[in-house]
Each structure stands twice: as structure tokens, then as C-alpha cells.
Amino acid sequence: MISISKLLCGLDAEGDGLRYDAAGESAKPQITDHKQRRPVVVWNLTKQCNLSCSHCYAAADTETADGELTTEEGKRVLDDLADYGVPVVLFSGGEPLVRDDLPELIEYADASGIRPVLSTNGTLITTEIARELREAGLKYAGISVDGLPERNDAFRGQDGAFDAAVRGIRACLDAGLKTGLRYTITERNAADLPAVVDLLHDEGVDRFCFYHLDYGGRGAGIVDADLSPEEKRAAVKQLCDLTRRYHDHGDEIETLLVGNYTDAAYLVEYARQHLSEANAERIDDYLRRNGGDPTGERVADIDYQGNVHLTQFWQNYSLGNVRDRPFSAIWDDDSNPLLEALRNREQRLSGRCADCQYQDICRGASRLRALSVHDDPFAPDPQCYLKEDEIVPTV
Amino acid sequence: MAEQSNWSRVGEQPRDAVDREWEVFIRNESRDPLQHVGSVSAPTIETARTQATTLFGRYATDLWLCPATDVRRYSRTTIDERAVSVDSEGERDERGHSA
Ligand code: SF4
Numbered sequence: 377m378i379s380i381s382k383l384l385c386g387l388d389a390e391g392d393g394l395r396y397d398a399a400g401e402s403a404k405p406q407i408t409d410h411k412q413r414r415p416v417v418v419w420n421l422t423k424q425c426n427l428s429c430s431h432c433y434a435a436a437d438t439e440t441a442d443g444e445l446t447t448e449e450g451k452r453v454l455d456d457l458a459d460y461g462v463p464v465v466l467f468s469g470g471e472p473l474v475r476d477d478l479p480e481l482i483e484y485a486d487a488s489g490i491r492p493v494l495s496t497n498g499t500l501i502t503t504e505i506a507r508e509l510r511e512a513g514l515k516y517a518g519i520s521v522d523g524l525p526e527r528n529d530a531f532r533g534q535d536g537a538f539d540a541a542v543r544g545i546r547a548c549l550d551a552g553l554k555t556g557l558r559y560t561i562t563e564r565n566a567a568d569l570p571a572v573v574d575l576l577h578d579e580g581v582d583r584f585c586f587y588h589l590d591y592g593g594r595g596a597g598i599v600d601a602d603l604s605p606e607e608k609r610a611a612v613k614q615l616c617d618l619t620r621r622y623h624d625h626g627d628e629i630e631t632l633l634v635g636n637y638t639d640a641a642y643l644v645e646y647a648r649q650h651l652s653e654a655n656a657e658r659i660d661d662y663l664r665r666n667g668g669d670p671t672g673e674r675v676a677d678i679d680y681q682g683n684v685h686l687t688q689f690w691q692n693y694s695l696g697n698v699r700d701r702p703f704s705a706i707w708d709d710d711s712n713p714l715l716e717a718l719r720n721r722e723q724r725l726s727g728r729c730a731d732c733q734y735q736d737i738c739r740g741a742s743r744l745r746a747l748s749v750h751d752d753p754f755a756p757d758p759q760c761y762l763k764e765d766e767i768v769p770t771v
Numbered sequence: 772m773a774e775q776s777n778w779s780r781v782g783e784q785p786r787d788a789v790d791r792e793w794e795v796f797i798r799n800e801s802r803d804p805l806q807h808v809g810s811v812s813a814p815t816i817e818t819a820r821t822q823a824t825t826l827f828g829r830y831a832t833d834l835w836l837c838p839a840t841d842v843r844r845y846s847r848t849t850i851d852e853r854a855v856s857v858d859s860e861g862e863r864d865e866r867g868h869s870a
Contacts, residue, residue, distance in 0.1 A: 443784040713830035
């Protein structure tokens with residue numbers, strides 16, 4: 377996760393302690409000091425969902441699937457995550473709100489010292505539910521909207537999904553719950569991006585999280601719907617410009633990018649071009665502490681059946697199952713050669729990544745996209761949008 | 772006999788979040804033990820083999836695949852609420868019937 381607002385506009389937001397080794401510089405309370413040591417864990421609580429989004433990495437279903445971790449099993453998992461020092465659990469799905477025990481699990485995580493956050497399509501959130509979630513200890517709700525109403529509803533497979541999500545956002549904000557947008561950028565919805573930010577900002581949203589498409593789940597079937605690298609670069613530039621414009625007008629929105637660490641390299645280039653060399657160096661320094669693509673290190677996933685994955689998008693390979701072995705033991709097992717190689721990938725990255733001057737702040741970006749397109753987890757990310765002369769600068 | 776007590780059979784729960792689940796085992800040197808390195812989800816054995824060799828081929832001279840449903844897993848520490856307790860007379864379900 378890369379914060380555009382932090383890097384380009386200096387916004388000091390809660391959560392930066394997880395992304396950058398900058399706790400000492402922040403005026404706001406930081407989440408934890410385990411930031412680089414333990415992963416943020418995404419827990420896909422259920423496969424069931426009330427929508428049917430075309431890019432869903434969890435390939436969610438309208439029916440409940442067998443083998444979901446029970447409430448008690450979930451609490452044992454949370455015990456292990458807490459003992460291990462996991463700072464944040466992101467409750468996700470499917471749609472996590474279809475599980476009745478969501479508030480109970482949130483409360484348990486919070487009481488165990490784990491920061492509970494939620495990823496939801498927002499359409500099931502009423503004022504009462506929002507209040508219940510906040511009282512349970514939920515710290516943040518990320519609500520997915522993927523375009524202006526017509527486009528969003530087509531994408532999500534349901535008429536009225538946009539309006540329902542906005543109602544959910546309002547309910548969360550009314551309940552005093554920190555709430556933000558989740559937006560997966562594709563070829564179909566990139567054009568809507570500024571208008572969606574404007575519209576939701578008017579609703580009171582001030583945190584906007586943009587996801588690059590990763591090639592897992594149903595997303596794998598829509599590789600063709602991804603932007604070209606050039607279009608992706610233009611979309612990210614548009615977000616940088618938009619963030620600066622808002623901040624120039626005194627609106628301190630928080631904007632974040634997820635899922636393509638080419639963005640880290642691009643932000644340095646952007647700062648060099650639009651701000652100053654000194655700013656570019658400062659940003660480069662921050663990003664170096666951030667450590668690049670987090671796969672296998674700072675992010676992990678547990679699916680609804682307890683299978684542990686490298687990321688929430690990488691669902692067709694599992695490192696192990698929490699019913700067999702605690703998450704902490706699975707994650708600490710460096711004898712798994714793939715896990716070890718991903719953690720020490722510098723010598724293994726090939727092609728343009730091998731000589732890239734930004735390798736230490738990017739680390740080759742998405743290994744899943746490389747695997748999906750090149751059948752090689754150490755090949756270059758097909759969605760690297762840096763220009764050749766930026767990768768190896770001409771002398 | 773202490774080694775015979777407190778075992779439960781794990782994993783009667785489905786593991787096929789995406790497709791069928793295949794356990795992957797590898798060995799790199801002939802003197803090494805076979806090592807379990809996780810599982811891949813794939814609809815067929817051919818796809819499972821392709822996925823497993825893509826991920827682990829460079830670290831292995833032997834690679835075994837086994838359908839997860841054909842593996843009986845016994846544990847003394849599982850969190851599986853539906854694990855079946857095992858005693859000297861065999862495996863019993865919640866009603867005490869032999870499994
Ligand atoms: S060439 Fe590789 S390391 Fe460099 S920015 Fe692109 S993806 Fe990242």
C-alpha cells in the first residue's frame with residue numbers, strides 16, 4: 377500500500393506506521409511497532425456474497441460453501457495471530473457481513489490487541505449494523521465502488537448496487553466509523569475515477585484506496601479488461617494530480633495505491649518532474665523503508681476454509697491450512713522453498729527487473745501477475761509501466 | 772501407550788476453495804526426506820502438475836501430488852471442531868459410532 381497523499385502532500389495519516397518506518401515522525405497514534413516483522417492478515421470469512429462482481433478474486437458465490445471456519449475455530453486463529461504479533465486483520469469475503477458472527481469476531485480481535493478492519497461491498501450496511509460494528513471495535517470500513525452508478529452496477533452484477541453502497545457509506549459515517557472507498561481500476565472504469573472521488577468526497581469520504589487488478593480469481597478471466605501499462609501510468613498520474621489539487625484547496629484527502637509497486641518507482645519519477653529533486657529523494661527514502669512488494673512478508677491471506685495464501689489474490693496455491701497447523705508456524709516455515717525465494721527474491725528477479733534502479737522500492741511488483749502471464753514467479757510484472765530510460769537511467 | 776492417545780482425525784472439512792485441492796510434496800536430493808510444501812487448486816491432475824512444477828520445479832527432482840481428499844490427517848493439536856477422536860478401537864464420530 378502506497379500513500380500518494382503522504383508522499384506527495386505530506387499528509388500524516390493513521391496507518392502510516394504500517395507502511396513506513398516513520399512512527400517517530402508522526403503526530404497521530406501509530407498502529408504498532410511490528411510493522412515490518414508480521415504480516416497484515418486478510419481473512420476471507422466466507423465465500424458467500426450477495427453480489428457477483430466480474431473481477432472478484434475470491435470467485436465468490438451466492439450460496440454458503442462447506443467448510444467455513446466456525447466462530448470458535450476463528451477465535452483460535454485470532455489467538456494465534458495475536459500471539460504472533462499480527463497488527464491488523466482485514467475481514468473480507470465474499471461479503472463478510474453475511475456472517476452473523478462478524479461483530480463477535482471483530483470484538484474478539486480488538487480485545488486480543490489486533491486492529492480489526494473490514495472490506496465490504498457496503499450494500500448490507502444499515503445504521504444499526506454500522507453502529508454495532510463500531511461498538512464491537514471495528515476501526516475502519518473499506519467500501520467497494522467501481523465506477524459511476526451505471527458502470528458500477530454492471531460490474532457488480534446488480535442494479536442499484538451503487539446507491540446501496542453509498543447508503544452503506546453514509547450509515548458508517550453517521551455511526552462515526554472511519555470509512556473509505558475501495559476502487560479496482562480497470563479499462564472499463566478508469567475514466568470514472570475523478571468523478572467518483574468528487575461524488576464520494578461530497579458524501580464525507582476522505583480516504584480513497586485504488587487497487588490495481590491482480591490476476592487471481594475471476595480477475596484472471598478479465599486480464600483483457602486491465603489497462604495497458606501506458607493507460608495505467610496515465611491513471612496513476614491523474615490520481616497524483618487530483619490528490620495535489622484537493623490538498624491545494626485545503627481538502628486533505630488520503631489517497632492510496634495497492635497492488636502494483638511500480639507505483640513506488642513512478643512516484644519518485646513524478647516528484648522529480650513535478651516537485652523537486654529534494655522531494656524525489658525524500659520520497660525514495662520513505663519507500664525504501666516501506667520495502668516494496670509485500671508478497672510473502674508483510675501481507676498474508678487465510679481463506680474461509682483455513683487455507684493460508686501468499687496474498688488474498690493468490691488463491692490457487694496454499695502454504696498450509698490452519699486446521700492442521702497454526703498460521704504462525706506455516707508463515708515462519710522458511711523450509712518452503714517458494715516462500716524463501718519470494719523473501720529473498722533480489723537475485724532471482726529476471727528481465728527488466730534485474731537491472732532496474734528501483735528494484736529495492738518495488739521488488740518486481742506483482743509476482744502473481746508474472747506467474748499468470750509468464751508462467752514464472754520471478755519474471756517481470758507485465759504491468760510495469762516504467763519507461764526503459766527510467767529503469768536504467770542514461771548517463 | 773502414550774503414543775496412541777489423544778489423536779484426532781482432521782480435515783473431514785472440504786479444502787477446495789477454488790477447485791480440487793492437491794497436496795504437493797517435493798525432494799531435491801535423493802537423500803532428502805520428501806517435504807510437504809502446501810497444495811494447489813486445479814480441476815485436473817494435469818493442471819495440478821503444471822501448477823506445481825511451475826512453482827516448485829526449480830527446487831525439486833521428485834514431485835508428488837495427492838488429492839487432498841485422499842489424505843487422512845491425524846493430529847493431537849488441531850483446532851478443527853469437527854475432528855473425529857481416535858481411540859484404540861478406531862475412529863469414532865460424535866455419536867460414538869465407529870467411523
Ligand atoms: S522494472 Fe521491475 S523492479 Fe523496476 S519498476 Fe518495473 S516491475 Fe519494478
